[in-house]
Amino acid sequence: MENTSKVKNIFVILNSSTNKIGMSGSDKIYIKLGEELLKNGVKYHFLTNPDGFKMISNSSSKKFDFKLINKISTDSRHFFKGYFLRIIFSYKILFFKIPKNSVLIASSDFLTDTIPLFILFLKYGRQNLYFTSMFLRKELSRTSNISDLIYKLSQKITIYITKICKFRIFTNKIDVNYLRNRGIKGSMVKVLPGGVDNINLIPNKKYDACFIGRIHPQKGIPVLLKIWKKFIQKNPQAILAFICSGNKEEVVNLKNQIKKLGLQSNIKFFGFLDNQDKLQVLANSKMFLFPSSYESFGITVLEALSLKIPVVSFDLDAVKINFKEGVLISKNEKEFLTNIEKLNSDSGLRDSLGNLGYKVSLTFTWKKIATQFLNDLV
Numbered sequence: 001m002e003n004t005s006k007v008k009n010i011f012v013i014l015n016s017s018t019n020k021i022g023m024s025g026s027d028k029i030y031i032k033l034g035e036e037l038l039k040n041g042v043k044y045h046f047l048t049n050p051d052g053f054k055m056i057s058n059s060s061s062k063k064f065d066f067k068l069i070n071k072i073s074t075d076s077r078h079f080f081k082g083y084f085l086r087i088i089f090s091y092k093i094l095f096f097k098i099p100k101n102s103v104l105i106a107s108s109d110f111l112t113d114t115i116p117l118f119i120l121f122l123k124y125g126r127q128n129l130y131f132t133s134m135f136l137r138k139e140l141s142r143t144s145n146i147s148d149l150i151y152k153l154s155q156k157i158t159i160y161i162t163k164i165c166k167f168r169i170f171t172n173k174i175d176v177n178y179l180r181n182r183g184i185k186g187s188m189v190k191v192l193p194g195g196v197d198n199i200n201l202i203p204n205k206k207y208d209a210c211f212i213g214r215i216h217p218q219k220g221i222p223v224l225l226k227i228w229k230k231f232i233q234k235n236p237q238a239i240l241a242f243i244c245s246g247n248k249e250e251v252v253n254l255k256n257q258i259k260k261l262g263l264q265s266n267i268k269f270f271g272f273l274d275n276q277d278k279l280q281v282l283a284n285s286k287m288f289l290f291p292s293s294y295e296s297f298g299i300t301v302l303e304a305l306s307l308k309i310p311v312v313s314f315d316l317d318a319v320k321i322n323f324k325e326g327v328l329i330s331k332n333e334k335e336f337l338t339n340i341e342k343l344n345s346d347s348g349l350r351d352s353l354g355n356l357g358y359k360v361s362l363t364f365t366w367k368k369i370a371t372q373f374l375n376d377l378v
Contacts, residue, residue: 020247049069209344298322313330
């Protein structure tokens, strides 16, 4: 990838991270894009907080430029306090010097990212190019809690700021029309998918299936455990590789749930793994289980497909739109279980779906995503 654009400096505001282990899909996208763009002479800067600095430093060996917007570290238990303090102290970004003709990007639609971007716009005006981001939109329901309400409000404010300031916005394929229907011009909406590295791993199929995800209701862990409980009734020796991230309390509660269901012997609990350690476990599995109730893309699905691992998923728009092959779609829990059983008993089907999925993954390399990203900046 050759940088033929005029873009020399990109500043990514990543100010919503907590000290919880793991990262969001949008965090990963902007970190991996930075790794690619640094190779091609683009100066890539993160405007962040101590938690963001730690997360980026632990997940990437590249030497990014960092500037701390604040010194506020927070965890999921004190998220709201940290969230509002980070918004309040966003004014400190006024003291940062941003070169002319830079690209400034809010990495999420949380106000902790959008408000600092807005402040920089008030300071520098049109001499720079501005982008907001929205990678996850979920409608409110009866089960929505206070965090869902705050998140929804953040999205509305972010969309409003994007409209009045005429910012461009990065999003996923499934939310393009959602944004256009809310008054953002089509030319201002850019699709930014996740990507994957091409790596060669030697597989050792010692796990019957694999799960990767945060400990969060959206990720469908209780449903997965229920389904796996039924699966092992006919397959008592089956092992599910379980890779997850969460705070200590969440991990303890999950382990207690696994014990209560009597699944200790049928789940290999890894906790948090990243990069090649995670991918090696995935490569060692017959299939990847994706029980999420909502996703905007599904980077872990893409990682599985890149390793020729077939996927079982629920009927999600993001999966059907982005990954045309390599995935068995399940309308309900019963069908999800049936699809696991199909793949478990048919190695030919696993190989066929794996090969088809691999071809899909080749269109999502980080190099290709970074090239398109640069093209969208001009």
